[in-house]
Amino acid sequence: MSLDDEVVATHLQELRRGxxxxxxxxxxxxxxxxxxxxxxxxxxxxxxxxxxxxPLLRRLEKQGLLVSEWNTDDSRPRKFYRTSGDGLExxxxxxxxxxxxxAAITDLT
Amino acid sequence: xxxxxTDRYVTATVRDLDDEQxxxxxxxxxxxxxxxxxxxxxxxxxxxxxxxxxxxxxLGDPVRLAAGYSGRPLYLIGPSVYPQWRRxxxxxxxxxxxxxxxxxxxxxxxxxxxxxxxxxPAVVAALWVGFxxxxxxxxxxxxxxxxxxxxxxxxxxxxxWDPDQLPEDDGAGRVGLGETVAAVxxxxxxxxxxxxxxxxxxxxxxxxxxxxxxxxxxxxxxxxLLLVLAGQAVVAVAVHRRGRWSTGxxxxxxxxxxxxxxxxxxxxxxxxxxxxxxxxxxVDGGWVDAERDLTVSTAIGVVVVLVxxxxxxxxxxxxxxxxx
Numbered sequence: 462m463s464l465d466d467e468v469v470a471t472h473l474q475e476l477r478r479g480x481x482x483x484x485x486x487x488x489x490x491x492x493x494x495x496x497x498x499x500x501x502x503x504x505x506x507x508x509x510x511x512x513x514x515x516p517l518l519r520r521l522e523k524q525g526l527l528v529s530e531w532n533t534d535d536s537r538p539r540k541f542y543r544t545s546g547d548g549l550e551x552x553x554x555x556x557x558x559x560x561x562x563x564a565a566i567t568d569l570t
Numbered sequence: 571x572x573x574x575x576t577d578r579y580v581t582a583t584v585r586d587l588d589d590e591q592x593x594x595x596x597x598x599x600x601x602x603x604x605x606x607x608x609x610x611x612x613x614x615x616x617x618x619x620x621x622x623x624x625x626x627x628x629l630g631d632p633v634r635l636a637a638g639y640s641g642r643p644l645y646l647i648g649p650s651v652y653p654q655w656r657r658x659x660x661x662x663x664x665x666x667x668x669x670x671x672x673x674x675x676x677x678x679x680x681x682x683x684x685x686x687x688x689x690x691p692a693v694v695a696a697l698w699v700g701f702x703x704x705x706x707x708x709x710x711x712x713x714x715x716x717x718x719x720x721x722x723x724x725x726x727x728x729x730x731w732d733p734d735q736l737p738e739d740d741g742a743g744r745v746g747l748g749e750t751v752a753a754v755x756x757x758x759x760x761x762x763x764x765x766x767x768x769x770x771x772x773x774x775x776x777x778x779x780x781x782x783x784x785x786x787x788x789x790x791x792x793x794x795l796l797l798v799l800a801g802q803a804v805v806a807v808a809v810h811r812r813g814r815w816s817t818g819x820x821x822x823x824x825x826x827x828x829x830x831x832x833x834x835x836x837x838x839x840x841x842x843x844x845x846x847x848x849x850x851x852x853v854d855g856g857w858v859d860a861e862r863d864l865t866v867s868t869a870i871g872v873v874v875v876l877v878x879x880x881x882x883x884x885x886x887x888x889x890x891x892x893x894x
Contacts, residue, residue, distance in 0.1 A: 495598065496605035512629050515602060516638030519595075537601045540594075 582632035671700030820887035
């Protein structure tokens, strides 16, 4: 008897939901823009919806974790995001927490 | 220039946003959509139009996207405010609607020409008013709570709940001594009032007390009413001895309520409740429409008390769980 696919998908999504922020902060140590980030995260295994990612980037910027600047080199003006100092600090905190969680779960299982 | 799907999409999204956000989001969103279209075209989409359509479908409802940007909630009344909303709504609907409907019905029955039109128009009209009251209650309560929800989101304040807010009903439905004494006392007072108004009414004419109710009723309805009141006192004592209301006792009480109210209403309708001398005194004193006003207000009072009593007892006799 196999698990219902939808049930599995829901729980996987819950697990992923918490990690998207870490993935963004880590990836944006190198400046990047919306669509490129979407592709990078997608190929790294963090499949995020476009309509979730873009508002998230603005939220993180509003919280001071990302800084942005407009780049008008190309024909299309692009908004480049980069992880700020506060963002790097938070990234370190989150990664420490992540390792602690991993160790705790390993102990439990 | 014909507006493209993208133009329409971006316009629909940024419409909900604040001025400061709008220009930036519009710029960024356009570029992103273009990038995503390029991606699809490279990935093998049939045409640019097809790709555009697919991208916008992927981005989803502009209202939803805008809410993601602005942080505003996608609901009127959210989980934190809902329980209070439901409580207020229930209380208001269960008290106001029956009350207004009943009062309206009674007034119409006395004012309209029942002989020629029958009671149907009065009933329909009363039900319609009840419906309108219900609609208004639902609307205004929802509006107030929707505003409260917005206020909560803005300020971050939460509606606290603490155990003091629990309803009194502990599920056991225990009827205490205080409640029984109050019930019996009220019935005794009603019985005494009926007797007292005959023997020493406050209204006088030439120094003689004028009974409020027609003395002729003493050979008809009034002894019956006193008997019914006595019966209800017996029921109240039985409830006290048993500890709580039972279905049987509740039915008995409701039957007695009706046995009290219906003859009274019939007598009112026939116009033989009030003592003609009493009415004369009032009319002479300047209250020209005394007969009609008294009739209508007494009828309203009887109906209101009846409805309230029935609902109250029905609620108390509701079967509960293991307790009691």
